[in-house]
Amino acid sequence: METTSPNLKARYINRFIHKVYGCSMPLFPVDLMDRKPIGKSNEFVSAIGVGTWGIRNYLDAEKALRHALSIGLTLIDTAEIYGSGRAEELVGRVVKDFSRDVFITTKLPPERFRDRDEAVSAARASLRRMGLRTADLILIHWPHKSVPISRQVKSLEVLADLGLCRYIGVSNFNADELVEALESTSKYELVVNQVKYSVYDRHVERDLLPLCIREGITIQAYTPLEGGAVAADKTLTDIGSKYGKTAVQVALNFLISRPSVVAIPKSERSERIGEFKGALGWRLNDRDIDVIERVSR
Numbered sequence: 001m002e003t004t005s006p007n008l009k010a011r012y013i014n015r016f017i018h019k020v021y022g023c024s025m026p027l028f029p030v031d032l033m034d035r036k037p038i039g040k041s042n043e044f045v046s047a048i049g050v051g052t053w054g055i056r057n058y059l060d061a062e063k064a065l066r067h068a069l070s071i072g073l074t075l076i077d078t079a080e081i082y083g084s085g086r087a088e089e090l091v092g093r094v095v096k097d098f099s100r101d102v103f104i105t106t107k108l109p110p111e112r113f114r115d116r117d118e119a120v121s122a123a124r125a126s127l128r129r130m131g132l133r134t135a136d137l138i139l140i141h142w143p144h145k146s147v148p149i150s151r152q153v154k155s156l157e158v159l160a161d162l163g164l165c166r167y168i169g170v171s172n173f174n175a176d177e178l179v180e181a182l183e184s185t186s187k188y189e190l191v192v193n194q195v196k197y198s199v200y201d202r203h204v205e206r207d208l209l210p211l212c213i214r215e216g217i218t219i220q221a222y223t224p225l226e227g228g229a230v231a232a233d234k235t236l237t238d239i240g241s242k243y244g245k246t247a248v249q250v251a252l253n254f255l256i257s258r259p260s261v262v263a264i265p266k267s268e269r270s271e272r273i274g275e276f277k278g279a280l281g282w283r284l285n286d287r288d289i290d291v292i293e294r295v296s297r
C-alpha cells in the first residue's frame with residue numbers, strides 16, 4: 001500500500017540531492033505568473049493583492065488602497081467583521097472610482113451559513129456596505145464547528161444562485177474540511193481557500209497546498225508578512241540584496257512562486273503598497289528558494 005505522500009517523497013529526494021549537490025530543487029515547481037487564475041476559471045487576478053484587516057487609520061488606508069489599484073494590485077480582501085463593517089465600506093468608497101478589473105473577496109462569519117436566509121441577508125448587508133450589486137467572491141470565513149459543512153456549503157451556493165457573488169470559496173479550512181466542502185458542492189466550484197501562509201508558517205505545504213494544486217483551488221495566503229516581522233529577517237534581507245529587493249519582497253515572491261498561490265499582505269502606507277508591487281515581475285532562483293525552504297521556521 002502507498003503510504004508516503006508525494007510531497008513527503010519530494011522532501012526525501014530533495015534531502016538526498018542536497019547532500020550530493022549542496023542545493024535542492026524547490027519543493028514545488030516555480031510558478032512564473034504574476035496574474036493567476038481564480039480556481040479553474042479563466043479569470044486572472046494579480047498574484048499580490050491587499051488585505052484590510054486591523055486598519056488603524058482609515059484615511060491613510062483609503063489612500064493606500066487607491067494607490068494599490070492605481071498600480072495594478074487589483075485583488076482586494078475584506079470581511080464583514082473587519083472594523084465591524086468599516087473595512088467593507090472603505091473598499092466600497094475606493095472601488096466606485098475604479099472601473100478597471102478590481103476583484104473583491106469578502107468573507108462572512110460561519111454562523112451566517114446556518115441557513116440560507118441568514119446567509120442571504122448577511123451577503124446583502126455586506127454588498128450594501130460596499131455599494132455593490134455583486135461581490136466577486138464570498139468565502140465562509142472559517143468552518144462552523146457545529147453546523148455540518150454540507151449545510152454551510154449549501155447556503156453558500158445560494159449566494160451564487162442569487163447572483164450575490166460570482167464565485168464562492170472558503171477560508172481556514174484544513175485539508176479534511178476542504179475535501180468535505182468539495183464533496184458538498186452541487187452546482188458551483190469552490191475557487192479559493194484563504195489560509196495563513198508565510199515563509200515562517202508553511203504548514204499548508206504538507207497536505208493543503210498539494211490538494212489545492214490538484215483540485216485547481218487558489219490559495220489566498222493571509223498574514224504573508226507575519227504582521228511585518230519578515231521585514232527585519234536577516235536571511236531574507238541578504239537574499240534580497242542580490243536582486244535589489246527587500247526582505248518583504250522576497251517573502252512575498254517566495255509565496256507567489258508556488259503554484260496556485262496568491263498573497264494578500266496588508267498595509268495602510270502607500271510606500272509599502274509600492275514595495276508589495278515590487279514582489280512581482282521576477283522570481284527567486286532555485287538556490288534561494290531552497291535556502292528559504294531549509295532555514296524558515
Ligand SMILES: NC(=O)c1ccc[n+]([C@@H]2O[C@H](COP(=O)([O-])OP(=O)(O)OC[C@H]3O[C@@H](n4cnc5c(N)ncnc54)[C@H](OP(=O)(O)O)[C@@H]3O)[C@@H](O)[C@H]2O)c1
Nearest residue numbers: 051052053077222223224225226227228231265266267268
Ligand atoms: N481569512 C482569515 O481568517 C484572515 C486572517 C488574517 C488576515 N486575513 C487577511 O489577510 C490580510 C493580511 O494579513 P495580516 O494583516 O494579518 O498580516 P500581514 O499582511 O502579514 O501584515 C500586516 C502588518 O504588517 C505591517 N507591514 C506591512 N508592510 C510592512 C513593512 N514593509 N515593514 C514592516 N511592517 C509592515 C502592516 O503595518 P502598516 O499597515 O502600518 O503598514 C500591518 O501591521 C489581512 O489584512 C486580511 O485581509 C485573513
